[in-house]
Amino acid sequence: MPELIVYGIVLGSIIALGAIGLTLVYGILRFANFAHGDLMTAGAYVALFLVTGLFPWLGIPDTTFGSLSFGWRMAFAFPIAMACVAAASILFDRILYRPLRMKRSGSVILAISALGASFIIRMIVLILWGGDYHFYRPGVLRPAIELPLEIKIRPDQILILATVLCLVALLYLFLQRTKMGKAMRATADNMELARVSGIDTERVIIWTWGIGGALAAAGGILYGIDVQLHPGMGWHFLLPLFAATILGGIGNMYGALVGALIMGVAQQVSTAYLLPTYKPAVAFIVMILILLVRPQGIFGGGRA
């Protein structure tokens, strides 16, 4: 059981990267971005292309860092993939969501558009890579470190936790210290008020998509390192992402972080009693229970 909880925290930290982006988009653009899970998939596959396609061709060596399962190739691919998905998210906004926003379409129309976008991303991944499972480094033995309480953890997983901590800390500094971060928080609070105070809300929206997309890509890649890549992975993340977002209160970044950790632990611990394939269903049941008991999320908010 302690081991499952640790794995749950690892999974939860990956979910957190998606959920934080989702809650930012939700809070600022006011619609449910059903494509967010597939942004994670996109990030994972862009990194796959770099690690197994472009970088070997460029001659970047396939060495690994110590007992980790990856090396320089992934170290370069990680930020590049984040930037690519950030750019793609902004592009999607320009092409798909901005015209709808200009026409003042309802939030549900935007959500349907996002649903369409999620299928478009998944189909592109399927066309380019097919429906099989992929690994960044096939057939590598990844030795486990033994911790007390019979916890076995892989070096990769420790690095995943560290990476997520770094990214969340960076985002915290960005939101609290920079002008754009403050503008984002103001826009999330009240877009009309932000606009009349002279905040360029369209720029805020571009930054929101950029950050949301980059974090989602990071989450997808880390999941790919921890487990594997599959075109449906983003879709399976969608329920835990939304469950974490609702649990933390929509628009509340720190709530999403806590919600994601709870969701990760709940999903992993459930595997002690249920088949692992039921993980999305566990997230769903937990979410329904939250909606029944506390629809505004555990941290109040009250915008339910």
Added chain:
Amino acid sequence: MEISGIIAYLVSLAIMAGIFAVFALGLNIQWGYTGLFNIGIAGFFCIGAYTSAMITTPMPTGLYAQYVHQIFGLNLPFIFGLLGAALVCGFIAYLIGYPTLQLREDYLAIATIGIAETFRLIFNNEHWLANGPRGLMGLPQPLQGLIEARHYNYIYLVVVLAIMVVIYLAIERVIRSPWGRVLRAIREDEVASAMTGKDIFRFKMQSLIFGSMIMGVGGALYAHYTKAISPDVFTPLYGTFIIWVMLMAGGSGNNKGAVLGAFVIWGIWIGTKFLTDLLPYTLKARAPYIRFLIIGILLEIILIYRPQGLMGEEKRISKMID
């Protein structure tokens, strides 16, 4: 291909389009008239199909029982399958609606995705329930024996179209009633309708249940057409997404539009198959993805350039005004 082959092909196309039209009509009640955001149609599709399958097939016996497991098998006629599918789907809709209909609109959407995924997982993993991933086979078809087996599709086309027309007329009737006007009022302005004393939650719940029951019938019609069902059919793409595209293309809030959209989009979906058949052999395996990509892009184009769809909503619905 000789002419009878072409006609047989068109008949099978029309059967599927008619079944999807039933789903689009169900979604039209929920989304088109009430503004309920259900993106778990695949769940009702799945539950409807399995319910009807288990009501109409006998319990496996003898050697067969070692290979096929299902929780019950009633061996009842087709019509009971349809009714059972509708009732079970209505009940599931109630269970989903209860925690979500009082909250903001996208919570229902998330909950419906959840229920669709959950049921697909359950049917896939619980072998005792309905034979796991292998699914159920040998479903009976209504009015068999009236005509030579190889021409049976003509009969089934009549069955599907008859049920579609009955549902169409039923919705047209209720949507023009005071009840239907309340639904549209809720869609346009919830607060205003609540202020005129309407119980918003109850009307939304009734709309959700009514629409889901129709989807259940659609699932049953599908199951008895293909005669074999397995959980992998009821994916979000095939079971939910394409139906949304159909309704948006035809025109939400218009029943004629829902039916038209189903036939047009199903036609395009089949038409793209002929296109991808021209692809080189190496790309053939990925042709379905290319076809779905086209459908996805089509949806985005509709949303941006023609949000009212082909037909748009009929503004005047009362016979009294003219």
